[in-house]
Amino acid sequence: MPMKRQGNYTLPFHLLSLFLLLVTFLLCVCAGSVAIPLRDTLHTFRELFFGLKPTGTNAVILRSIRLPRVICVGLVGSCLSLCGCAMQGLLRNPLADGSTLGVSSGASFGAVLSLALGLRIPGLTYGTTMVFAMLFAFLSLVLILSLAYALDRSLATNSIILIGIIFSMFASALISLTISFAGERIKSITFWTMGSLSGATYTQALILLVSLILGSVILLSLCDELNAFALSEENAWHIGVHVRRVKLTVLITVSMLIGVCVSIGGSIAFVGLVVPHMLRLLLGPGHRRLLPASLYGGAIFLMLADLLGRTLLSPIELPIGVVTSLFGAVAFILIFRHARKTERGIGNVA
């Protein structure tokens, strides 16, 4: 029976996704430079669950290094792919993503700047970098969109990506500049361009989780609106979507999520591009399915990418962004080709 390509993300979908997520999670927790047997892992989980102090080297590695890292990687993956999916719908552009639009670089610059200047927002000691990353993510988005709009009112696929990439290079240059002046106060340039979650903590996981829940609730309530935008903004207006409010809500939410991700894990490219694209091929373009699926898919994809980065050239560890960019560059070309082909299709006059 051909799969119906519309409707909600029903319970069977959720169960299947949760199962895949769990399998991936266990795999990523067990495998690594030190392989930990599944039995030990489960034993440690049991101990942690009952509040016991785990004993033994494996348990310590698991508890203090691997577990927070895998959790953070999964959450960042969910956030980024949710953002990518929402932006693609909003901008009617299958190539939109935090990295291709330059939002991640903008957020990175914001974070680097706040670190270099030693800025502290009173009462927000820990979160200053994060707030700056969010703020700059939003400013970058607004800047890129208004530039694209000024150049080409239709916000066509190509011009917006072109501006995004140019902005991205500009922001990277600013990051390099800032880092070369700021010296050792800031993490290496690789962190900000390729990302890393190797030193992730439980606190960071908690922050990511809270942001993700907040962001998902907002974006998942906008599924119909995103569908309407994906058809056309003008059409969305006429069926009664409050265009300006929805657009602003999505942009702010996306900026918040990307800001949090970047300040914790650096800029990890292409996750938001690859995952929604693969899922769209599988489930169709309807956001009632696509957004929840992106949550699961993003987590699974990034956990696996991180696993590859850790194990492929062990003991050397590849930055997570290297792995995603390798996949992402290929995916970008494929999607671009697909988009070009269908742009000439019948019934697609815009």
Place this chain on the structure above:
Amino acid sequence: MLLEASHVCVSLGGKRIVEDISFSLMEGEWLMLIGPNGAGKSTLLSALSGTLPCEGDIRLTGLPLATMKSTERAKRMGLLLQKNSGDFDFTVEEVVRLGRYASRRSPFASPDAGTQRVEEALTLTGMQEMRHKRIRTLSGGEVQRAFLAQVLAQDPSVLLLDEPGNHLDYIYQKQLFTLIDRWRRQPGRAVLCVVHDVAIARRFADRILLMDHGKASALGTPEEVLQADRLRDVYSMDIHAWLHDLYAPWQTEDAAE
């Protein structure tokens, strides 16, 4: 009175495009908007649909359009755009279901709510059998019908159409106009439509608003408005002679004998 425009003016970039247009649209009525290119027909339509800011007063079912909530507006008025497209692979049914957006109860309500209206719209436009087809695989006429079904699913009181016959062959044109003609005869409905084809306007309109350089040149029944002299003034050509020339009785073989 379903739609009422009084002294509507629209300026774009400092230039007056539409100047002092007033009319009202009664229940059951089909008003056609005609005029040469650049007369301001589409601009007026944009103002009436709320997309363009304008001076003057527009009332939709008695309420001021300018301060109306977007969903309230969409429940009362729908617009079929001249060009429609889809960059993603949505199916016809998904597109039509979006027409129920303004009437949904909550963001998380099942998409099956309002199915009856969707089915009616699909049936009326003859799209039931194509409901699972992707928009991108359809012909221009079929895309137009799918989006017409979306507007009809909205169940508006006032239906606005922007040159709906464009890009359509005769079969689709005839189907489209006959269908809309049937639709508006149900209670509480009215149609306002921009067309280029004076012959279509004459055939389907109850009243015609003839525009010229942003102003209303005439408003009345087809007989009143479509007088040869008036059309010649506005279009700077003899429309009657041209249409006569175009649609002169075919020289059939029987007649030739």
